Amino acid sequence: MRMQIFIPQDTTALALGADKVSSLVAKGAESRGLHADIIRNGSRGMFWLEPLVEVQTKSGRIAFGPVNTSDVDSVLDALQASLDGKVLIDHALYLGEVKQIEYLAKQQRLTFKRSGIADPACITSYQRLQGFVGLTKALSMTGQDIVDELKNSGLRGRGGAAFPAGIKWQTVLDTAGEQKYIVCNADEGDSGTFADRLLMESDPYQLIEGMTIAGLAVGANQGYIYLRSEYPVAHKILNIAIERATDAGFLGANVCNSGKDFFLEVRLGAGAYICGEETSLLESLEGKRGMVRAKPPLPAIEGLFGKPTVVNNVLTLGAVASILEQGSDIYKNFGMGRSRGTLAVQLAGNVRRGGLIELAFGVTLREVVEDFGCGTLSGRPIRAIQMGGPLGAFLPKSQWDTPLDYEAFSAIKAMIGHGGIVVFDDTVDMAAQARFAMEFCVIESCGKCTPCRIGSVRGVEVIDRIVANEDRDNNLILLHDLCDTMELGSLCAMGGMTPFPVRSALTYFEEDFGISSRGDH
Amino acid sequence: MEKASNVDQLIEQFKTLPGGLLPLLHAVKHELGCVPDSVVGPIGKGFNLSRAEVHGVISFYHDFNTHPVGHHTVQICRAEACQSMGSRHIESHAKQSLGIDYGETTADGLITLEPVYCLGNCACSPSVRIDDDIHARVDQTRFDQLITELTTPNSETSGVSS
Numbered sequence: 001m002r003m004q005i006f007i008p009q010d011t012t013a014l015a016l017g018a019d020k021v022s023s024l025v026a027k028g029a030e031s032r033g034l035h036a037d038i039i040r041n042g043s044r045g046m047f048w049l050e051p052l053v054e055v056q057t058k059s060g061r062i063a064f065g066p067v068n069t070s071d072v073d074s075v076l077d078a079l080q081a082s083l084d085g086k087v088l089i090d091h092a093l094y095l096g097e098v099k100q101i102e103y104l105a106k107q108q109r110l111t112f113k114r115s116g117i118a119d120p121a122c123i124t125s126y127q128r129l130q131g132f133v134g135l136t137k138a139l140s141m142t143g144q145d146i147v148d149e150l151k152n153s154g155l156r157g158r159g160g161a162a163f164p165a166g167i168k169w170q171t172v173l174d175t176a177g178e179q180k181y182i183v184c185n186a187d188e189g190d191s192g193t194f195a196d197r198l199l200m201e202s203d204p205y206q207l208i209e210g211m212t213i214a215g216l217a218v219g220a221n222q223g224y225i226y227l228r229s230e231y232p233v234a235h236k237i238l239n240i241a242i243e244r245a246t247d248a249g250f251l252g253a254n255v256c257n258s259g260k261d262f263f264l265e266v267r268l269g270a271g272a273y274i275c276g277e278e279t280s281l282l283e284s285l286e287g288k289r290g291m292v293r294a295k296p297p298l299p300a301i302e303g304l305f306g307k308p309t310v311v312n313n314v315l316t317l318g319a320v321a322s323i324l325e326q327g328s329d330i331y332k333n334f335g336m337g338r339s340r341g342t343l344a345v346q347l348a349g350n351v352r353r354g355g356l357i358e359l360a361f362g363v364t365l366r367e368v369v370e371d372f373g374c375g376t377l378s379g380r381p382i383r384a385i386q387m388g389g390p391l392g393a394f395l396p397k398s399q400w401d402t403p404l405d406y407e408a409f410s411a412i413k414a415m416i417g418h419g420g421i422v423v424f425d426d427t428v429d430m431a432a433q434a435r436f437a438m439e440f441c442v443i444e445s446c447g448k449c450t451p452c453r454i455g456s457v458r459g460v461e462v463i464d465r466i467v468a469n470e471d472r473d474n475n476l477i478l479l480h481d482l483c484d485t486m487e488l489g490s491l492c493a494m495g496g497m498t499p500f501p502v503r504s505a506l507t508y509f510e511e512d513f514g515i516s517s518r519g520d521h
Numbered sequence: 522m523e524k525a526s527n528v529d530q531l532i533e534q535f536k537t538l539p540g541g542l543l544p545l546l547h548a549v550k551h552e553l554g555c556v557p558d559s560v561v562g563p564i565g566k567g568f569n570l571s572r573a574e575v576h577g578v579i580s581f582y583h584d585f586n587t588h589p590v591g592h593h594t595v596q597i598c599r600a601e602a603c604q605s606m607g608s609r610h611i612e613s614h615a616k617q618s619l620g621i622d623y624g625e626t627t628a629d630g631l632i633t634l635e636p637v638y639c640l641g642n643c644a645c646s647p648s649v650r651i652d653d654d655i656h657a658r659v660d661q662t663r664f665d666q667l668i669t670e671l672t673t674p675n676s677e678t679s680g681v682s683s
Contacts, residue, residue, distance in 0.1 A: 012642050015657035047644035189639055191600030197641040229547075229584055230640050232653045267540070268547055271583035273638060287542030287568075289581040305539065347644065349605035354644025377606070386601055422643070424605045436604070440638070446581075 003036040003079075005029070006054040006061075008116065010043035010201040011233045012194070017069060018051040024072040025053065032080055042202020044116035045356025046103050054098055055079060063101070064093040103372060108334060109358045110326075110342050111318045112195075115202040121240045123248055126205040132250060134324030138213045139258045143173055146217035150320065153328035154340030159185055159276075159313030160388065160417040160493070162339075162406045165320070168310060171300035172218040175308040180220035182211050183285065183304060183311045186227040186234070187269050187276040190389025192420030195344040196314035198356055200227075200234040203318070204241035205250075208264060210317035212255060213324055214310050215262040223264040224304070226281050229271055238266050273390075273444040277492050278311040280446055291446045292492045313418070315344055336362035339405045349386075349422035350376045359404070366400040369423060380425040384433075384509065388417025390440050391497035393504035394424075394433065413500065430509035435463045437501040445494060452495025455486045459502065466513050476515075479506070527552055528560050532567035542568060542578055546585050556585045591626040591633035593671050595619075596650040599636045602643035607660075611647050612636075614661045618668070632671065 007013075007022045022038055029036040046052060049065035053075065064075050071093060078091040095101055109115075118125035126132070138146050151166030172180060184207065188196040200207060211223045227235055242264050246252040253261045267285055269275050275284045279293035282304050303309025312320075319341065323331045332340045339361035347354045351373040359368070365385060376382055384394045393414035395402075402408050409416045424433075438459035445452045462479045466472050483499035490496040506513065528549055535545035545564065549556050556579050565575045579585045597603075597612050616622055619634055626633040642648040645657035649664065656667060 011640070011655055012645055012657060015642050015648065015655040016645060050645070188641060191639045192602045192643045193639075194641040194643055230637060230650070233655075267544065269582075270543060270547070270585060271637075272581065284543065285540050287540040287578070289577050349602040349643065349646060351644070390601060420602075420643070422602045422605055428605065433601070433604070436601070444638070 003034055004039060004056040005036050006039050006041040008043040008050060008052060009040040011197060011231070012047045013043050013050040013052070014233065016050050016066065020069050021051045021053065021067055021072060024069055025076065028072055028076045032076060034076070034080060039119050041118055042116045042120040043198060044098065044104060045112060045198055046101065047355040048353040049095070058085070060097040061099070062089070063095040063098045064091060065095060067093060103353065103355070107358050108342055108360050110322050110331065110334070111199065111315060111344060112203070112356060112358045113322070114206065115198060120202050120204055120237055121244065123205060123244050130325055131205050132209055134321045135209050135212055135250065135256070137324050138216050139256055143217045143219060146213060146324070147173055149328045150217070150323065153323045153331040154335070154338070155316065155319055155323060155331070156339070156406065157313055158315035158319070158344070158418065160415070162416070165312060165316055168300055168312070169214065169218055171298065172308045172310050175301050177308045179307045180218055181304045181307055181309040182214045182220045182223040183282065183309055184211055184223065184225040184317055185276065185278060185281055185311055185313050186225050187281060188314070188418065189228060189273040189276045190418050190420050192348040192386065192422035193346050193389060193418045194348070195346050195356055195419060197231055197234050199314055199318050200231070201237050204238050205245060206318045206321045207314055208241060208245050208251060210320035211264060212251065212262045213320050214312070214317060216260060218308070218310055220310065221261045221263060223262060224285055225264070225266045226269060226275070226285055227266050228269045235266060235268065242266065274446045274494055277494065281311065282309065289446070291448050294491060334360035336403065336405050337407055339407070343404055343416065343419050345404065346420045347373050348420060350378055350425050351423045352377050361405050362403050364401050364403050365395065365421070368404070368421065369400070373423065376423060376425045378425050380427065382423055383426040383428055384424045384430060386422040386424070386501065387420070388415040389420050390437060391493055391500055392417050393500045394430065394508065395504070396508035413504070415500070430505040430512040431463065431467050434502045434505040435460055437498055438463060441494060441498040449489070449491040449495060451486045451489040452491070452498070455482055455495060456498060458482060469514055472514065529563065532564060536567045546579060550585060555589050556587055558587060592631050593652055594633050594635060596635045596637035598638070598640050598646070598648040600639040603647040606646040608647040611649070611659060611661065611664055615664060618665065632668070
């Protein structure tokens with residue numbers, strides 16, 4: 001039997017040299033007379049271990065990591081020595097059986113259960129791992145039954161706004177129209193997030209399946225994946241997967257001989273963060289400037305090209321496939337309060353063990369950062385954690401015991417958003433971070449509403465004056481006033497939430513602005 | 522002249538595609554390396570849009586540069602996760618060592634430097650994208666190494682170890 005060696009091909013593994021490792025493994029295996037097939041799988045999301053090299057053995061799938069080019073020879077030597085099964089593998093990078101690695105074993109993977117197991121473009125592997133089971137079930141259900149199943153699951157939009165997905169679908173189903181659309185928001189622009197990318201690069205058929213189910217549910221025959229141009233690897237893999245799914249009859253005309261059509265296309269964004277906002281995304285898909293639309297009308301009623309449109313995030317549509325496969329009762333048993341199911345936490349920034357951690361809602365921020373992350377990569381104490389991307393609040397130590405739950409986070413003026421966690425050590429300058437939040441809004445504002453377009457420019461200036469101690473007290477009043485205007489007067493979350501990181505920095509890290517501290521947080 | 526006719530072909534190809542303007546602009550950029558002012562008129566004609574509307578779309582998106590860029594595009598991530606790992610130092614080092622600011626191209630036309638806001642590689646920051654390749658955990662030494670690989674294309678500077 002030939003040996004199977006798995007080397008990931010996701011963006012992070014590639015960015016850490018996986019291609020070079022792969023070609024060295026191929027050469028080394030050949031020169032040792034090892035009969036090995038190299039499979040370029042997706043990533044498990046344990047990014048601190050990438051490139052993670054896995055080998056299928058009689059006793060399970062074992063792993064080495066992180067394997068750099070200089071480690072390849074010794075890893076292959078250790079493998080060869082253990083081939084007869086008499087010698088145990090002895091290598092500093094040997095991690096044992098993959099699924100026993102604590103980081104992975106402690107997770108509750110539903111959406112990411114297949115991530116990293118197989119070649120993401122291989123449709124047979126996807127089917128072998130329960131792929132398209134949900135679609136098959138959906139094909140025997142009415143649109144209303146599918147929507148009811150989704151409602152029962154309690155799934156809320158994973159893009160950030162956490163709107164109940166079933167209610168959105170119901171609106172589209174109930175709106176009369178010859179032409180309806182399913183749009184996947186894959187414009188994952190928040191810093192500290194990579195879950196959409198990982199799903200698209202490691203399990204693209206799941207997204208395709210979820211979108212097809214959405215099409216069947218609401219009566220849409222055309223879908224678009226709006227993908228950010230910063231994701232070239234995902235772009236390539238998605239296009240291959242769409243082509244193969246179409247060839248295999250899971251997409252296109254007459255899906256699985258059901259008599260129903262669902263066509264799917266990837267459209268590339270062009271480097272505008274604001275196009276992650278759903279109405280701006282729709283404008284962009286129509287070939288226009290990505291200017292935010294006023295709501296109402298809701299996209300569910302007048303969306304893409306004025307037609308009823310479901311706009312959901314990658315993870316929401318991914319979850320749909322597993323909810324249909326396993327049943328909504330299983331899904332809703334995970335979680336707490338009104339946050340049902342699992343959250344794909346993305347642990348990033350200055351952290352020792354960064355990666356994708358899928359857990360039921362309810363775990364605390366501290367548990368994620370300490371138990372999974374094991375502290376900062378720099379080895380210095382953690383000072384601040386930003387949750388939910390560039391529009392999310394900076395959380396001081398006193399708030400790290402907040403459970404990951406949409407309501408618990410909004411109660412402290414913070415947000416879970418898309419689940420990204422960025423860790424900062426004690427060298428961070430929080431005044432500079434607050435300034436950056438405003439600066440980012442200057443760069444990325446679509447310009448439609450004044451509080452966002454002008455407010456952000458004035459915000460940068462006011463923060464500069466506060467830090468330079470120019471009439472500090474009055475400028476602080478002005479900054480709070482400006483934040484009020486932006487929060488209350490902006491059309492969308494860009495201007496409306498930019499004050500969150502600014503205000504949290506001011507409230508909990510005032511000493512960085514030159515303000516004398518009034519207490520320890 | 523040949524390039525202009527290619528653009529005409531692209532306009533023909535994309536004008537009937539629903540929402541075809543962005544895909545067309547990507548295709549034009551791929552063909553010409555930028556989206557120059559000279560294509561605005563023909564695109565407007567093909568898509569039944571005013572020059573102002575076409576210009577408005579081009580100028581809205583960071584990706585659609587109107588002037589040619591260098592042979593390689595080097596993008597440094599400025600977003601928060603990379604900041605937490607010292608990307609501000611990489612930014613200033615890059616500007617200083619290349620002798621250019623963001624949006625500028627080196628005198629030899631080899632490298633254009635750009636900011637980027639998140640490459641989705643946030644667990645292994647700081648990140649740098651060179652053309653379509655993303656690089657993780659880039660410090661100043663690694664940055665210099667990557668630039669050397671661009672300037673001496675046949676060099677075998679592969680190690681993370683040097």
